[in-house]
């Protein structure tokens with residue numbers, strides 16, 4: 156349920172020139188306007204499960220994208236049922252989509268292997284089939300040091316490119332190694348989005364060493380039985396999982412509407428995982444790879 160201060164779940168990752176959205180609760184498009192994300196970006200959407208609070212924002216957003224004349228294709232990933240959902244709304248409401256929409260029903264495993272990152276899914280433990288997603292960046296090449304290349308006598312041009320690609324070059328009978336001018340590879344960042352789930356081993360494995368874990372923290376510890384019954388987690392359960400998985404930063408999300416002030420959740424979680432925050436609407440966090 157939305158509250159006076161909180162809307163329904165959606166997380167957007169801005170990565171280079173691409174937008175990766177996780178879930179699309181009702182009202183997400185309004186939040187996109189407020190955060191100036193734009194409706195014609197290169198974009199992919201990942202839906203965790205087919206509960207209304209996670210998907211009902213999708214039809215409205217697709218409609219707006221069409222009205223605004225989106226031209227870029229859009230990929231929607233989700234569990235079984237996502238295709239039927241989008242197609243049946245489109246049949247009755249007739250979005251008249253003006254851009255290519257590709258829907259992919261996916262399960263646990265690697266759901267996307269991009270040149271720079273992978274999206275991995277794990278089976279969450281909820282009352283209906285539900286996926287948690289991990290965005291795992293591939294290591295980035297080391298930084299090229301142009302000054303050093305020049306000092307070593309390599310002129311700017313095609314030889315620089317070779318060095319950047321890891322190849323050694325020969326200049327005036329002398330070998331200049333790529334490793335002389337290019338630093339060691341830099342690790343990529345890892346972000347995991349796991350809402351509407353009990354703490355479970357599949358999510359824990361997915362989250363190992365994540366720079367940011369966004370985890371279900373629907374209830375405080377006194378509501379443990381309710382969390383179990385509805386397939387959610389308490390603040391302490393989320394924090395324990397975050398600690399076991401050695402995540403650098405934990406953000407609790409999907410806070411029950413019964414908490415107008417979620418401070419109690421934060422207190423309970425921080426006893427177990429110090430670097431915990433509570434998600435708030437339009438909150439921005441920079442995710443950096445740790446060395």
Ligand SMILES: [Zn+2]
Pocket residue numbers: 204206281351
């Ligand atoms: Zn749910």
Ligand SMILES: [Zn+2]
Pocket residue numbers: 206208209351409
């Ligand atoms: Zn939910």
